[in-house]
Amino acid sequence: MKLPIYMDNHATTQVDPRVFKAMLPYLTNVFGNSASRNHSFGWEAEEATEKARKQVADLIGATSKEIVFTSGATESDNLALKGVAEMYAEKGNHVITAATEHKAILDACKRLEKEGLRVTYLPVQTNGLIDLDQLRAAITDKTILISIMYANNEIGVLQPVAEIGKIAKERGVLFHTDGTQAAGKIPVNVTQDNIDLMSISAHKMYGPKGVGALYVRRRNPRVQLTAQMDGGGHERGMRSGTLNVPGIVGLGEACAIAKAEMPEESKRLAYLRDKLKDRLLASLDEVYINGTQEHRLPNNLNISFAYVEGESLLMGINDVAVSSGSACTSATLEPSYVLKALGAGDDLAHSSIRFGLGRFNTEEEVDYVAEKVIDVVKKLRELSPLYEMFKEGIDMSKVQWAAH
Amino acid sequence: MAYSDKVLDHYNHPRNVGSFDKSDPNVGTGMVGAPECGDVMKLQVKVNPDTGVIEDAKFKTFGCGSAIASSSLATEWLRGRTVDEALAIKNTDIVNELSLPPVKIHCSVLAEDAIKAAIGDYKKKSSTATAGAQSVNA
Numbered sequence: 276m277k278l279p280i281y282m283d284n285h286a287t288t289q290v291d292p293r294v295f296k297a298m299l300p301y302l303t304n305v306f307g308n309s310a311s312r313n314h315s316f317g318w319e320a321e322e323a324t325e326k327a328r329k330q331v332a333d334l335i336g337a338t339s340k341e342i343v344f345t346s347g348a349t350e351s352d353n354l355a356l357k358g359v360a361e362m363y364a365e366k367g368n369h370v371i372t373a374a375t376e377h378k379a380i381l382d383a384c385k386r387l388e389k390e391g392l393r394v395t396y397l398p399v400q401t402n403g404l405i406d407l408d409q410l411r412a413a414i415t416d417k418t419i420l421i422s423i424m425y426a427n428n429e430i431g432v433l434q435p436v437a438e439i440g441k442i443a444k445e446r447g448v449l450f451h452t453d454g455t456q457a458a459g460k461i462p463v464n465v466t467q468d469n470i471d472l473m474s475i476s477a478h479k480m481y482g483p484k485g486v487g488a489l490y491v492r493r494r495n496p497r498v499q500l501t502a503q504m505d506g507g508g509h510e511r512g513m514r515s516g517t518l519n520v521p522g523i524v525g526l527g528e529a530c531a532i533a534k535a536e537m538p539e540e541s542k543r544l545a546y547l548r549d550k551l552k553d554r555l556l557a558s559l560d561e562v563y564i565n566g567t568q569e570h571r572l573p574n575n576l577n578i579s580f581a582y583v584e585g586e587s588l589l590m591g592i593n594d595v596a597v598s599s600g601s602a603c604t605s606a607t608l609e610p611s612y613v614l615k616a617l618g619a620g621d622d623l624a625h626s627s628i629r630f631g632l633g634r635f636n637t638e639e640e641v642d643y644v645a646e647k648v649i650d651v652v653k654k655l656r657e658l659s660p661l662y663e664m665f666k667e668g669i670d671m672s673k674v675q676w677a678a679h
Numbered sequence: 680m681a682y683s684d685k686v687l688d689h690y691n692h693p694r695n696v697g698s699f700d701k702s703d704p705n706v707g708t709g710m711v712g713a714p715e716c717g718d719v720m721k722l723q724v725k726v727n728p729d730t731g732v733i734e735d736a737k738f739k740t741f742g743c744g745s746a747i748a749s750s751s752l753a754t755e756w757l758r759g760r761t762v763d764e765a766l767a768i769k770n771t772d773i774v775n776e777l778s779l780p781p782v783k784i785h786c787s788v789l790a791e792d793a794i795k796a797a798i799g800d801y802k803k804k805s806s807t808a809t810a811g812a813q814s815v816n817a
Contacts, residue, residue: 676714
């Protein structure tokens, strides 16, 4: 077993060697511009991007013409929101999203609000899921778009996408989903789920960084977007810029591998995740899992170790790469807004760790991580005045804290 | 973020972890911070009432590595000082000793607050004890 262990696969993933191999020719001798229509260099490049387009479409139940290549999910999210808001401005000016969305959605919404759009941020329940009745109630005749993520990047919960798609279709509202964490991990079908737009990213599924896609429905309804970048009119006028051929080939290959191996891989990851979870729960008291366990990515475990601060825990397991919802790990001084939205309390948000298992994690690594975390949590609780108070039976909600 | 060697040393080998009996008249207890802010420090001093010298100090901290190191260092510095000397410890001394980066300065501020709170608690206790003794004498 090699240290350090990487278990932060929601942040990014290692490029699969098979993906790298597929990309290599397009980084060397096959270097053409896929928009060059009059020589073989261009044709070869175009053939490669069209093959990738089909691979991406096949993963999500779409057709090739519905795939727009971008630089990644942040761009896809921005293009979906801003492109729809601009294109459908005459129809309405209201967008519905959720409090636990990725910043690419939330900050794009904030920008649109400055430009006069109205945005409803749906709260989530303590299990991390939106309430469909609240969604229904939020829709007005001015609503043009619902944007609700498929799988959450921190807590891995899966929103009821099929139901949201059904509601959106009934009410004649477009439905965008940020599928960054879901695509390639769980079965996703844009046709069955009535998804009109979906963002995906290559580097979350063992592909390269800097490339992603936006699925844009072509039929029933035909979704139109106002391009957010001006130029040569690539990608059916929706996204100008010379195609990142090696990146796109990598994205395509990553999608093809994910599709072929998903049934087996998701089972293996769920087994490892559950083993990790069970070991931690069996050895430690006052441990809380954030978000529903029922509707969840197979590779995600987000867990709060009460009375232990997240960054100090990360310091103790410094040969394991994971992330924490604690404010101390970032410059913001605010703990994870996702965990806060669950109503878990800031104290538990400060005590949270996100484990993101991936294709290259082994059972031996999971065993090592479990032991290490248990040791460090126990050590830190010896140091924790809060754990001491808990053991003395003091009700900490009634303590007058000298907040600073 | 990279931690300084001194922060790592205190984190890996925290000094003077533990608790004294809060009701001991010679013990001063300071608890500062709040769980929702991500750090709580409990600092205790045990003072020799005849000399005013801090004979022992203990801490427990919920917080990041820098908060743990700041309070661990504080207990080291407190031992052997008089209560008045202890009050002279400034957060900037802790920042310099541990090479804390700007985002961690609040940890040193919290440690200074904890020292002041513990000494303040001791002084309050000893003055009421003295007042009590005087009233008995009168």
